[in-house]
Amino acid sequence: MPSTPVIVAADLVKKYGDFAAVDGLSFEVAPGESFGLLGPNGAGKSTTMRMVGAVSTRTSGSLAILGLDPNRSGPEIRSRLGVVPQADNLDNELRVRDNLIVYGRYFGLPLRHLRRRADELLEFAQLADRAGSKVDDLSGGMKRRLTIARALINDPRILLLDEPTTGLDPQARHILWDRLFRLKEQGTTLVLTTHYMDEAEQLCDRLIVVDKGRIMAEGSPAALIREHSTREVLEVRFGSERNAGAAADLEGIGRLEVLPDRVLVYADSGEAALEEVTRRGLQPMTSLVRRSSLEDVFLRLTGRSLIE
Amino acid sequence: MSAPAADPAVLIDPARIRRFGALYVLEHQIRVMRNYRSSIVATAIGTPFIYLFAFGIGIGTLVSANAGRVDGVDYLTFVAPALICMSVVGIAAMEFTYPIMLGFKWNPTFVGMNAAPLSARQIVDGVVLFVALRMAIPAVAYYVVMALFGAAPSAWGAGVVVTSVLAGLAIGTPIMAYAASITEDKGQFAVIGRVIVLPLTLFSGTMFPLEQLPWFLQWIGWLSPVWHGTELGRQLTYGATEPIWLTVIHVGYLVVLAIVGWRLTVRVATRRLDR
Ligand SMILES: Nc1ncnc2c1ncn2[C@@H]1O[C@H](COP(=O)(O)OP(=O)(O)OP(=O)(O)O)[C@@H](O)[C@H]1O
Ligand SMILES: [Mg+2]
Numbered sequence: 001m002p003s004t005p006v007i008v009a010a011d012l013v014k015k016y017g018d019f020a021a022v023d024g025l026s027f028e029v030a031p032g033e034s035f036g037l038l039g040p041n042g043a044g045k046s047t048t049m050r051m052v053g054a055v056s057t058r059t060s061g062s063l064a065i066l067g068l069d070p071n072r073s074g075p076e077i078r079s080r081l082g083v084v085p086q087a088d089n090l091d092n093e094l095r096v097r098d099n100l101i102v103y104g105r106y107f108g109l110p111l112r113h114l115r116r117r118a119d120e121l122l123e124f125a126q127l128a129d130r131a132g133s134k135v136d137d138l139s140g141g142m143k144r145r146l147t148i149a150r151a152l153i154n155d156p157r158i159l160l161l162d163e164p165t166t167g168l169d170p171q172a173r174h175i176l177w178d179r180l181f182r183l184k185e186q187g188t189t190l191v192l193t194t195h196y197m198d199e200a201e202q203l204c205d206r207l208i209v210v211d212k213g214r215i216m217a218e219g220s221p222a223a224l225i226r227e228h229s230t231r232e233v234l235e236v237r238f239g240s241e242r243n244a245g246a247a248a249d250l251e252g253i254g255r256l257e258v259l260p261d262r263v264l265v266y267a268d269s270g271e272a273a274l275e276e277v278t279r280r281g282l283q284p285m286t287s288l289v290r291r292s293s294l295e296d297v298f299l300r301l302t303g304r305s306l307i308e
Numbered sequence: 309m310s311a312p313a314a315d316p317a318v319l320i321d322p323a324r325i326r327r328f329g330a331l332y333v334l335e336h337q338i339r340v341m342r343n344y345r346s347s348i349v350a351t352a353i354g355t356p357f358i359y360l361f362a363f364g365i366g367i368g369t370l371v372s373a374n375a376g377r378v379d380g381v382d383y384l385t386f387v388a389p390a391l392i393c394m395s396v397v398g399i400a401a402m403e404f405t406y407p408i409m410l411g412f413k414w415n416p417t418f419v420g421m422n423a424a425p426l427s428a429r430q431i432v433d434g435v436v437l438f439v440a441l442r443m444a445i446p447a448v449a450y451y452v453v454m455a456l457f458g459a460a461p462s463a464w465g466a467g468v469v470v471t472s473v474l475a476g477l478a479i480g481t482p483i484m485a486y487a488a489s490i491t492e493d494k495g496q497f498a499v500i501g502r503v504i505v506l507p508l509t510l511f512s513g514t515m516f517p518l519e520q521l522p523w524f525l526q527w528i529g530w531l532s533p534v535w536h537g538t539e540l541g542r543q544l545t546y547g548a549t550e551p552i553w554l555t556v557i558h559v560g561y562l563v564v565l566a567i568v569g570w571r572l573t574v575r576v577a578t579r580r581l582d583r
Pocket of ligand 1 (some may be wrong): 039047086195
């Protein structure tokens with residue numbers, strides 16, 4: 001059943017002076033979909049999110065959120081969005097639960113409703129025991145969860161998450177992913193940016209790979225990997241001095257990417273590639289066979305790593 | 309557990325948000341203010357006692373012994389409307405600087421409000437309403453203490469609360485527009501306090517009539533919301549008299565300054581939040 005997209009962006013551009021931070025993005029997001037923007041620092045992810053969030057005026061192109069134009073209906077759109085910005089902006093002078101209630105008031109919701117809703121959301125964010133804490137006393141992961149809870153206070157149609165787990169330790173990230181996964185299962189439309197390929201693989205049905213404000217590729221994580229990479233990757237290290245030299249001897253085994261600290265050999269079977277490497281008499285210091293990831297897709301498309 | 313299901317009974321009404329948005333911001337600021345209520349109450353009550361005591365018993369006695377009455381009343385009555393106005397203006401200079409920087413940058417709650425449906429204009433309006441309230445609370449306390457000291461003999465005395473808050477807005481909203489525009493704190497607020505607010509307070513017919521200043525300094529008084537506010541206050545608290553055109557100028561100047569600063573802040577904030 002084809003459903004009307006909740007976000008339609010066509011040729012979206014945002015310029016700061018002469019510099020185009022977002023340089024002609026076109027994409028659509030279907031209701032219930034979990035859509036990702038994957039890209040390195042400065043790719044224009046946050047800028048795109050601010051335009052989709054109806055707070056930043058686009059320079060050109062067209063944009064419709066829930067069928068409305070943000071230039072004309074900013075507040076209406078924003079009343080139906082949940083926003084988790086890249087930098088937390090919880091009120092540090094209010095307690096945890098009060099942050100939710102105050103935020104809910106911005107949507108004109110009655111206090112009676114908000115008190116109950118705040119408790120439910122604190123439960124969901126696993127912060128019920130911290131309801132009376134000061135925001136400053138929360139860990140980074142807890143603040144992130146509180147920001148997500150706050151973004152849900154108005155039962156949004158679309159939840160925008162700008163780098164939801166950047167800066168968190170692995171355990172905190174997993175807790176957060178679990179919460180987001182539940183939202184996704186319940187049919188909340190998620191739009192998220194990340195520069196972690198594992199996050200994109202975990203959470204996104206479909207994503208665009210963005211670099212320098214442009215779309216480099218689009219598709220599901222699996223399709224992108226299939227299209228732009230091989231099934232497996234062999235990583236070999238010969239020591240930082242010798243990687244480049246060894247690469248010459250690896251010609252023909254598979255497509256190569258020479259990084260400062262290692263050489264990547266793209267092959268459908270990593271084991272077979274490794275056998276060939278040994279057969280040629282090369283002795284890498286370490287070797288590792290792994291499945292291709294979005295990182296490889298990005299490397300292929302841009303010649304650069306996602307995380308510098 | 310799973311995320312709580314949406315509650316269909318609660319509908320979000322954009323028209324209501326458009327109408328009441330500024331009040332939601334006010335509500336937020338009041339909640340924050342509650343953290344400081346004991347210090348606010350203590351200062352609101354303590355300050356007038358200290359100043360009125362010092363000026364009434366201390367300087368007032370000295371002045372009365374040497375000069376007799378000032379503007380037809382005893383010195384304390386003459387100076388009290390200036391003291392309340394200066395006190396309120398001091399609060400304006402605080403509340404329209406650091407908290408503005410805080411909301412845009414250090415703890416960017418304004419950015420959060422704007423990501424919710426509130427517009428820059430509603431945010432600014434809400435903050436101005438809050439600061440007006442924040443000035444009015446100690447102003448009321450000040451007036452009550454003035455009355456206790458017998459320094460506000462007229463029946464219209466309570467009006468001094470309004471004129472003082474108006475003076476606070478007149479000096480405060482232009483400062484707010486500036487505060488909303490700066491992105492780095494390089495000590496500008498301290499400079500504003502010393503180079504703008506302090507002279508506008510001291511050379512503005514507060515402690516002594518403006519006519520006593522040398523003519524080449526009197527223009528400071530004419531520029532100063534503190535002078536205009538104080539002169540209005542004097543009419544209300546002890547029935548000082550002046551030509552009606554001068555009263556019109558006092559009120560007009562304060563109102564225009566407050567509105568221009570307010571509108572300017574909305575412009576600056578709108579541009580700043582839309583990036
Ligand atoms: N308000 C602004 N004024 C000028 N330039 C800006 C502004 N905001 C962003 N930029 C520039 O636009 C480009 C894209 O920025 P953006 O924040 O959208 O990137 P990003 O993909 O979110 O990066 P990150 O992963 O670091 O968050 C950057 O080069 C940035 O310096
Ligand atoms: Mg970003």
